[in-house]
Amino acid sequence: MDTEETVGAGALAAEASHVELVGGPDPELAATMGFSGFGKKARTFDLEAMFEQTRRTAVERSKKMLEARAREEEAQKEKELRSQHEDIDSAASGSSVMGACSASTCREAESSESEDGSNEELIGPPLPCQTSIQGPAEDTDDEFIGPPLPPGYKDSDDDDDDDDDDMQEEDNSPVKKIPDSHEITLQHGTKTVSALGLDPSGARLVTGGYDYDVRLWDFAGMDASLQAFRSLQPCECHQIKSLQYSSTGDVILVVSGNSQAKVLDRDGFPVMECVKGDQYIVDMANTKGHTAMLNTGCWHPKIKEEFLTCSNDGTVRTWDVNNDKKHKGVFKPRSVQGKRVIPTTCTYSRDGKLIAAGCQDGSIQIWDRNMNVHTKFHCRQAHAPGTETSCLTFSYDGTVLASRGGDDTLKTWDIRQFKKPINSVEGLSSFFPMTDCCFSPDDKLIVTGTSIKKGGGNGKLIFFERETFQKVYEIEVTDASVVRCLWHPKLNQIMVGTGNGLAKVYYDPIKSQRGAKLCVVKTKRKARQAETLTQDYIITPHALPMFREPRQRSTRKQLEKDRLDPLKSHKPEPPVAGPGRGGRVGTHGGTLSSYIVKNIALDKTDDSNPREAILRHAKEAEDNPYWVAPAYSKTQPKAVFAEVESEEDETDNKPEWKKRKI
Secondary structure (H helix, E strand, C coil): CHHHHHHHHHHHHHHHHHCCCCCCCCHHHHHHHCCCCCCCCCCCCCHHHHHHHHHHHHHHHHHHHHHHHHHHHHHHHHHHHHHHHHHHHHHHHHCCCCCCCCHHHHHHHHHHHHHHCCCCCCCCCCCCCCCCCCCCHHHHHCCCCCCCCCCCHHHHHHHHHHHHHHHHHHHHCHHHHCCCCEEEEEECCCCCEEEEEECCCCCEEEEEECCCCEEEEECCCCCCCCCCCEEECCCCCCCEEEEEECCCCCEEEEEECCCCCEEEECCCCEEEECCCCCCCCCCHHHCCCCCCCEEEEEECCCCCCEEEEEECCCCEEEEECCECCCCCEEECCECCCCCECCEEEEEECCCCCEEEEEECCCCEEEEECCECCCCCEEECCCCCCCCCCCEEEECCCCCEEEEECCCCEEEEEECCECCCCCEEEECCCCCCCCCCEEECCCCCEEEEECCCCCCCCCEEEEEEECCCCCEEEEEEEECCCEEEEEEECCCCEEEEEECCCEEEEEECCCCCCCCHHHHHCCCCCCCCHHHCCCCCCCCCHHHCHHHCCCCCCCHHHHHHHHHHCCCCCCCCCCCCCCCCCCCCCCCCCCCHHHHHHHHHHHCCCCCCCHHHHHHCCHHHHHHCCCCCHHHHCCCCCCCHHHHHHHCHHHHCCCCHHHHHHC
């Protein structure tokens, strides 16, 4: 039935679209409904015809626009040709040496040009001959307009080319691309800045330190005073070890000295916190989270919800932001003997397919992200055993791995040949377990910082060429250690965290983009007028009219109001005398305990001297024994001590052994 109705409706619609019913409104229906337009047939539309008409109109308009544009271009070309001819004529009249061209040759050239380019109509004087008197025949391929070339022009052109080549070589030099001409200093605190993070767009910087604080800096919102817009302590009394924005820049990973990593949003509010594992389970794969202090962490470069952490419990774990109940995967680094070893740093490869960890035994172990049982690459003696490898980072092309060791070395590795390092440099002191290194945006330089003791000079930021590992540049940052360094590829600015609580930003006004350039040009905001009072006024609150209590005009009226109030006019009920009634318990009740308590309270006997109180009953108890003496009247033993005392004189003459027996 439904199918027949659908077919009928379709047929009616088809007839309505092709056939227009002609007829006026029905007068009877119009009279019935009350208005004349009722009953008029609906107008039909042919959509295909309308689309065709629209298409034709669009084509015509586009043709007109193209023709107008072509006319404008032709007019512009004609103007340029005229200006060129005028310049040529003026140069020919003022020059002493001109190239002679015969009339026949020029006519032949004009005729040939008119035959070859009959489609192009030129307006103005004929083009001059293009052969020069002094120029050789080989140079006729290059078309020049104007007088002949001077004698030394070719040599000067070659010199200019050489100069251009030299300039290009200087521009290609990686040292020239280091943005260090200007710097700004952000005051994080007084203790070491141990963590730095910059979002992918370069709009916000986050810093963390040994003072447990995390500060958020907005380059676009700061002025020349360089103040952070937010400061918080997300991990209470734990030092901040690592901060990093996700690949989308909407959340921040916070790794501190406790066993639970946290994720904050861009404004510093908590999003999730990792669960803590069970400390009494031996196999770390069976726990839901870390059970010891964290060392570092990082985000997956492609998957925005996944991040990585490593801990002193000997595991490297992956997490999902949407699941804070359990880790996503567990990787357990092992020593040569198969024992547990602590990972001190970890990172993803640039494509996110590999996970690398540097361990306390000096090894670097790399796993496939999807296979957590056996390592894919490993080097057992990458750094000195017993030292903490503080940083691992992959190059932008993904083929080279750089490692910053606690043995004061910086090494690069080819993961395809992972037995020996490509290059190595020694003597780079490192006193912090988070001293890091990074690649330049063009992958030609490697940057790292050095640590110093107090009063031992200045901490330096050192630049090495990636291929040769030659020291090409260095920046003396401050009189403290350089802990963190970060070279942002979009901003082309270098962020440095130091051991005295400073976060420095190096930039170049020409080579760098946005970032620090946005805030240094802004003037400091003027202090508000309310904050700059010339003198302090002490205002008592109750002296102001708005805080004064209203005076009661009449006590009688207030009493009348209180009489009408059922709560204020309620008479308190008297205490109940006797055992109690109406559900109310009496004052002393009817129990034995209440009776004893009542009598004790009424007893006024003075027992200030307890000995007299006891001896008061001694004579009565001796004359009329009632409690103790009758119970032992039949079984009471004889008092032998009295007889011994009476016979004391007799025993003096007895031998010594008898005296002891007695």
